[in-house]
Amino acid sequence: MYELIILSLLMRSPAHGYLIAKIINDMFGPYTKISNGRLYPLLAELEKDGLIARHVENAHLTNTEKYERHLRSYKISEEGRKRFHKLMMDTTSNPGEYQRIFLHKASVLEFLKPTERLYLIEHYINYCQTHVLHMAAEQEDLATCNHLSPSQLKATLGVMQHIDAQWRLELEWAKQLHEQAITDIEFEKTQSIALSTNTTQNLIYSNE
Numbered sequence: 001m002y003e004l005i006i007l008s009l010l011m012r013s014p015a016h017g018y019l020i021a022k023i024i025n026d027m028f029g030p031y032t033k034i035s036n037g038r039l040y041p042l043l044a045e046l047e048k049d050g051l052i053a054r055h056v057e058n059a060h061l062t063n064t065e066k067y068e069r070h071l072r073s074y075k076i077s078e079e080g081r082k083r084f085h086k087l088m089m090d091t092t093s094n095p096g097e098y099q100r101i102f103l104h105k106a107s108v109l110e111f112l113k114p115t116e117r118l119y120l121i122e123h124y125i126n127y128c129q130t131h132v133l134h135m136a137a138e139q140e141d142l143a144t145c146n147h148l149s150p151s152q153l154k155a156t157l158g159v160m161q162h163i164d165a166q167w168r169l170e171l172e173w174a175k176q177l178h179e180q181a182i183t184d185i186e187f188e189k190t191q192s193i194a195l196s197t198n199t200t201q202n203l204i205y206s207n208e
Contacts (some may be wrong), residue, residue: 001094001101002034002042007051007084008108010076014055017043017072027104043074051080088112091123098127099170106177114185121177128171135164 005024009015015023017040024034046052055075076084088105089112091098102124109117139160142148148156 001097001104002039003046004084004087004101005104006043006046007076007080007087008104008111010052010074010080011084011108011111014073014075017074020074043072046080047074049079050077051083053077084111089116089120091120098124102127109177109181114181114188118178118181118185121174121181125171125174125178128167128174131167132164132171135160135167139164 002024005027006020009020009023020043021034021036021039024039025032028034043052047054052074053076055073088108094101102120105120109120112120139157142153142157142160145153
């Protein structure tokens with residue numbers, strides 16, 4: 001997942017290693033941190049694979065930037081953009097962690113085509129629905145279990161109901177993303193039709 005996060009950050013703009021680490025830690029904190037011992041070897045590996053490259057800043061630097069300019073800055077390569085797209089469209093790897101992965105994907109859907117965004121969102125809706133159905137079935141089975149004491153049954157069902165509620169909230173959020181994706185597709189269609197109409201009219205006027 002760190003590979004996808006790094007590439008998506010560099011899709012927006014070049015960045016220093018320390019800034020990449022800060023953003024990752026801000027996203028996953030306060031208890032999950034990526035160490036320099038893990039980040040910089042990963043950056044070196046991505047650079048070796050041709051997915052990212054050193055970035056030389058030509059703009060005027062502020063005093064702070066002058067102090068930090070010795071730090072390595074990276075930019076994404078064309079191969080890195082292809083890799084980013086492949087990772088974004090991957091819906092089969094690490095299914096147990098896909099909720100966390102999709103939360104990051106949702107923040108960079110802008111780099112995909114509208115139909116690709118729709119595909120990912122619809123897949124995630126199905127993913128959430130599967131969890132909701134699973135939790136409902138498991139709660140029903142557990143309710144008939146004779147191997148637990150009343151207090152154990154109540155406590156276990158309480159936890160399962162909590163998890164079920166979380167997945168239902170996740171599903172509602174995914175449906176909101178879906179509505180926005182549909183709106184974006186319709187808007188692009190309208191814009192395309194308008195552009196095509198204007199182009200046709202201009203050709204007609206130029207031939208008169």
